[in-house]
Amino acid sequence: MHLTMLLLAGGLALGVHGLWRPRVGSWSDRWHWALGSFLFPPVLLLTTACALLWMGPHGAMVGRWGGWLSYGLSWLLMGWGAIAGLSQLSTAWQSWRQVRTYRAIALGARQGRLLETDLPFSAQIGFWRSELVISQGLLDMLDPEHLEAVLTHEAGHAHYRDTFWFFWLGWLRRLTAWLPRTEALWQELLALRELRADHWAAQQVDRLALAESLLAVVSAPLHYAEDLCAAFSCSAPPNRLQERIEALLSNTEERQQTSLWQVGLWLGFALLPLMAVPFHH
Template identity: 45%
Template sequence: MHFIIILLALSCAVGLRLIPLPKSGNWHQRWQKSLFLLVCPPLVLIMTALAVLSMGTSGEMLGLEASWFSYSLALGFVTWGILIAVQLIAQLWQSQCQIERLSQQMVLGKTARILEDDFPYSAQVGFWKPELVVSRGLLESLDEIHLEAVIAHEQAHLNYRDTFWFGVLSWLKTLTVWLPHTEELWQELLLLREIRADRYATQEVDPLILAESLLYFAKAPFYSSNYSNFSFSCSILSSRLAERIDAILAEDSEPLTLGWWMWMLLFCICLPWITVPFHYS
């Protein structure tokens, strides 16, 4: 019976990932649906595995005996998740060690770590307490008003704790990379994350100035093998640059929040635990 529960959870996860991404609607609606479709399947699988582990290898459910096979599947999935988490933590630790070796400088009232390179780069680097990292090339290339727009964008990532939440989302994404449309959902959320930060920045700076700053980044993309772990940057895919600029110039001020999708998410991840009372040792 436990194996049947695992199959049902797997079918649910695949079915959710087969739901097409929203191609229309405002950014608020796209954010909610994309976040739900990325997060819900792995959480359903994790909760199912934990429920099976809690029931053990003995006993029966609805007349069907438990088995070591289903228990081993659940244990293997949880162990895999732990190993992925350890790997991601090691990468974050390596990034933290790299930035701690960089010099510090005040940039428009913000303490920043300075990369002594010519390419334009800005990012919040870290997990729980990220630090602002900018390159020397960015400081020397942008004037004060455009640099202020870039800093305002990075401050938005800090205020929304994007480094922490997207670190968690990266773990869930890696855990279920084999499910359909995982990479597509991930790229959509990365875009919406940047749009959210852009819209926050427009409260502090002129939207046209911010759009010009994005164009500058797009013309001179970041590349450095020495700082390959500094991935949480203001990077721009040229294919989606127009979407970001349109969002910056749009008058829609609706915030990107979780909304009612959160309640649906909680309902789905609690479903596996409903089966536990039906297990008898």
């Protein structure tokens, strides 16, 4: 029974990622669909492994070897999760220490860190309370109106705590990098993260100025990993850049859905293996 649970969880994880396709519609609907599809496989695998470790290796439906095999595979999965988490934490710590070495500057009412480079760059970097990092090249390139558009976009990332949530999503990405279409799901979430910040900024600054700023700086390379850094100059495929520009120029109001029932439904199914623990003998 234990081995069957693990195989079933692995099959469902492979199926969800393998069959996932981007949904057409508003960025809010697409966000919930992509997020639920991204979260379900790793959470299901982790909860199944936790349940099997709690129940122990003594399964008899497939013989003694089946119980010990599932027990060992569960330990392997949890160990890989711990290694991926420690690697993610180490990278985040190094990035935070590097950011703290940059000179603090005032940008009107905002505070930030100055990156001494001629390349245009801006990003929120950190964990729960991220810091704005902006390059001298970007300050020299943009006029006050376009600079304000970029800073407002970065404030959108801070508003949604994108660096915090994508730290954990980045950990799950490392944990399930072996699953099909994990990278495609990850890129979809990154694109939707930027669309969400663009939408938030467009409610406060001129949409055209925001689009023009995006075209001016989008070719700049990233200095940090995308799961630790929410960058306005995020490198993206041409179709993603075109999607952002079209969304800004369309000037259509889109109301974000506050209900997370779709994501909650995904996670509810992923937690089902834990319900087997009280009935185990």
